[in-house]
Amino acid sequence: MPEEIISKKTQSNLEILKKSCLIAGFYLAGGTGLALYLNHRLSVDLDFFSEKEFNSKPLLQKIKKLGKFSVAKESENTLAGVFNGTKIAFLAYDYPLLFPLKKLGNINVADIREIACMKISAISSRGSKKDFIDLYFICQQGISLKQALALFERKYRGIHYNMVHILKSLVFFDDADNEPLPKMLVPVTWKQVKKFFQEKVKMNQ
Structure with missing residues (x-):
């Protein structure tokens, strides 16, 4: 993944999440997902979406074991906060995917x-x-x-x-x-x- 499109801090935290398999059931979208295609701007947030509902509590426990995580919002199907200095969100998004997910840098990314x-x-x-x-x-x-x-x-x-x-x-x-x-x-x-x-x-x- 080109370092210039995301900050070094975000890049480092993304690598931690990838190695842990924590994001295996999610796909990246938002500005960072788009920047992986277009290299058009710097993006610092990580927005992950799931086609299925998920329990945020086990996810919260897992991410806390990977680094410092401060919770901004935690409810069923939603977890948002700051992970090692990077804003991050996990959301259940039940609107249908119109196109298959892409694999970019070993991460599922929305079309x-x-x-x-x-x-x-x-x-x-x-x-x-x-x-x-x-x-x-x-x-x-x-x-x-x-x-x-x-x-x-x-x-x-x-x-x-x-x-x-x-x-x-x-x-x-x-x-x-x-x-x-x-x-x-x-x-x-x-x-x-x-x-x-x-x-x-x-x-x-």
């Missing part, structure tokens, strides 16, 4: 199109600058925003959502405007990203 759907979902709740930037870079890989939205509808067809709200959220930048730009490895400006979504959403309305 880039899967991550696109998850980024749209995150933006519809409260879009962070990182989420907008990640979706922007996905859309530079031959996956149009229109295609990503169609995949989103397939992935989350079991829940009620308002596509008008989804489209509005893709051009609502008030919260993200106040956030710092993540450390980019591929140059981009926040102005470029906003202009892209404003133009593409207008075409989809």
Whole structure:
């Protein structure tokens, strides 16, 4: 795994988790999962998802044996906290995988199109600058925003959502405007990203 896309601390902690087999039943997604494909920005958090429900208590006991772990949230099917200085989360995510998982650096990683759907979902709740930037870079890989939205509808067809709200959220930048730009490895400006979504959403309305 290229060291430049994740911090040395995160890289070290990921190696510990890999060797312990703790993450064997999970797949990596989020910004770090995407960065493994695109090498577009530095990512420091580890977000692991499971297709199946899991008991967080045994998982908590196991991870505590591997290093220092401070709990931020612990409930059935959810465990989040800081492991040796790295923010980490384990979540049960019962929405269907549309595409097979990829093996990158001996880690199960969600397909880039899967991550696109998850980024749209995150933006519809409260879009962070990182989420907008990640979706922007996905859309530079031959996956149009229109295609990503169609995949989103397939992935989350079991829940009620308002596509008008989804489209509005893709051009609502008030919260993200106040956030710092993540450390980019591929140059981009926040102005470029906003202009892209404003133009593409207008075409989809």
